[in-house]
Amino acid sequence: xxxxxxxxxxxxxxxxxxxxxxxxxxxxxxxxxxxxxxxxxxxxxxxxxxxxxxxxxxxxxxxxxxxxxxxxxxxxxxxxxxxxxxxxxxxxxxxxxxxxxxxxxxxxxxxxxxxxxxxxxxxxxxxxxxxxxxxxxxxxxxxxxxxxxxxxxxxxxxxxxxxxxxxxxxxxxxxxxxxxxxxxxxxxxxxxxxxxxxxxxxxxxxxxxxxxxxxxxxxxxxxxxxxxxxxxxxxxxxxxxxxxxxxxxxxxxxxxxxxxxxxxxxxxxxxxxxxxxxxxxxxxxxxxxxxxxxxxxxxxxxxxxxxxxxxxxxxxxxxxxxxxxxxxxxxxxxxxxxxxxxxxxx
Numbered sequence: 001x002x003x004x005x006x007x008x009x010x011x012x013x014x015x016x017x018x019x020x021x022x023x024x025x026x027x028x029x030x031x032x033x034x035x036x037x038x039x040x041x042x043x044x045x046x047x048x049x050x051x052x053x054x055x056x057x058x059x060x061x062x063x064x065x066x067x068x069x070x071x072x073x074x075x076x077x078x079x080x081x082x083x084x085x086x087x088x089x090x091x092x093x094x095x096x097x098x099x100x101x102x103x104x105x106x107x108x109x110x111x112x113x114x115x116x117x118x119x120x121x122x123x124x125x126x127x128x129x130x131x132x133x134x135x136x137x138x139x140x141x142x143x144x145x146x147x148x149x150x151x152x153x154x155x156x157x158x159x160x161x162x163x164x165x166x167x168x169x170x171x172x173x174x175x176x177x178x179x180x181x182x183x184x185x186x187x188x189x190x191x192x193x194x195x196x197x198x199x200x201x202x203x204x205x206x207x208x209x210x211x212x213x214x215x216x217x218x219x220x221x222x223x224x225x226x227x228x229x230x231x232x233x234x235x236x237x238x239x240x241x242x243x244x245x246x247x248x249x250x251x252x253x254x255x256x257x258x259x260x261x262x263x264x265x266x267x268x269x270x271x272x273x274x275x276x277x278x279x280x281x282x283x284x285x286x287x288x289x290x291x292x293x294x295x296x297x298x299x300x301x302x303x304x305x306x307x308x309x310x311x312x313x314x315x316x317x318x319x320x321x322x323x324x325x326x327x328x329x330x331x332x333x334x335x336x337x338x339x340x341x342x343x344x345x346x
Contacts, residue, residue, distance in 0.1 A: 001122045007059040009033065013114035015059055018125050020150040023049065026343060028148070028155055033062060034071030034111040035127040035146040037175050040155070045270025045345030050181035052271070052343065054296055054307045063112065065294045067302060068174040071111035072146050072159065073104040075131060075138050076327065077172035078248075078283060078316035081207045086319050087139065087166060087328070094137040099205040104174070106136035111174070115146065124149050133165065140165030140331070156340040161329070168327040169335040170314045176287060176307030177273055179266035179343075182297045186305035187286075188229030193263040194222040194282060196249035200315060204241055208317050212250055220247060222284075225263065228308060232286050244286035244305070248315050251280055258338055262310050265346050272346035277312030277339045280325045285309040312339050 002019040009015060017038070021027040029039035040053045054069055056062040062069065080102040083094040094102040104111065115127040124147065131142040140163040149156045159171045178187050199220040200208040215221040219234035232244040239245065251261055261282050262275040275282075286308050292301040318324045329335050 001120060003117075003120055006031070009114050010063070015114055016117045018117065018120045020122070020125065020148070026150065026153060026155065028150060030125055030148055032115045032117045032127060033059065034113065035115045035129070036070040036072070036111070037155070037173075038070055040175070040341075040343065042271065042343045043345070044179070044266070048269065050269065050271075051297065052177055052179050052181060052273075054176040054178065054182060054302055056295065057297055057299070061295045067176070067290060067294055068104055068111050070175045071173070072171060073174050073311075074110045074144070074161075074169065074171040075105045075136065075142060076102070076168055076170045077104055077174075077311060077313045078170070079103050079206055081317050081320055083137070084320075085137070085168065087168070089139075089166060092137060092139060101205060101207060108136060110144070123151070138167050140167035142167065142169065144171070153344045154340050154342040156338065159337045161335045163329050163333065164331050166328065166330050168319055169329045170318070170327045171335070171337055172279075172283075172311045172313040173339055174309055174311055176309050177264055178307045179264060179271040179273060180269050183300045186229070186303075187266075187308050188227070188232075188305060189266070189268060190228050190308065191225040191265045191267070192222055192228055192231070192284070192308070193225035194249050194261065194284065196220075196251050196282065197223070198250035200248040200250065201238060202247065206246060206316075208248065208315070208321070210321065215249070220245075220249060222249070225265065228286065232305065242286070242288045244288040246283070246285045246288055248281045248283050250315070251277075251282055258340070261312060264308065264310065270346045272344065274342040275310050275312070275339065276342075277337075279312040279314065279337060279339075281313055281315045283309070283311040283313060283316070285311065312337070
């Protein structure tokens with residue numbers, strides 16, 4: 001395990017980096033800024049070692065970016081329509097930062113915060129964040145813990161949050177994966193499999209329309225692995241409007257079971273990612289808004305389709321859909337979520 005201070009936020013908070021693992025297994029670089037996975041270096045089936053998550057060379061580039069690269073996002077991942085948050089005690093207004101809606105916790109979400117590096121050893125890193133009452137408009141002081149564990153070829157992330165007042169919590173992780181390696185081009189030739197039989201159609205601004213739809217006969221049917229380039233060029237109106245995927249795939253009711261929710265494969269490098277989660281939904285985002293304005297590793301800009309984000313979470317805009325799994329957290333309660341990534345030869 002390596003640990004070092006690598007810079008500071010604009011308000012002077014130190015940013016630390018911890019490196020876990022050793023070759024030929026995964027080597028993971030974690031930053032306290034955003035509790036993020038900054039690098040994920042693995043050996044592919046072709047024997048070549050590659051970094052397989054999009055990232056940045058400098059903290060300045062990361063702070064200036066709008067892609068949420070590798071970070072824990074919250075207090076509510078995904079969108080809340082019009083920043084209108086209904087709660088038992090009355091509606092709350094949240095700041096809007098995406099086409100008139102509240103996205104990933106707001107303009108100053110958890111991805112931009114310097115989390116406390118509370119503990120680190122060769123296998124585990126614990127990061128903590130205190131989110132005060134009123135933070136980005138949310139009621140209740142929230143204590144958040146993100147614990148990363150490297151176990152063989154698997155990186156596991158456990159997220160916990162406790163509140164002192166009724167609020168909503170929907171934490172997720174926002175890595176962009178390219179199993180052919182950072183800077184190798186698009187993920188068009190990757191295949192993706194997701195065991196979801198329903199999906200959430202959205203309006204032109206990304207807000208779910210309400211009724212969930214059957215995936216059968218649509219590009220959202222990933223129950224059998226499909227090439228991503230074929231999916232994002234499907235003439236389905238929802239894909240054309242994207243352009244690409246930025247949709248919630250429904251995995252079933254949350255029963256606390258950690259199960260496989262996605263398998264991503266690069267045939268070119270014979271590398272596979274198996275994603276496991278206990279969340280009821282998986283937002284699949286094909287990097288539609290990566291437009292080349294963000295600077296990635298080696299000065300290479302992030303362009304549309306250079307990575308795919310697989311974000312386990314509660315369903316988007318769930319506060320407006322009381323029949324969906326609830327994000328409401330009462331005083332004294334603890335929200336828990338787990339995600340794990342196993343990456344190696346296919």
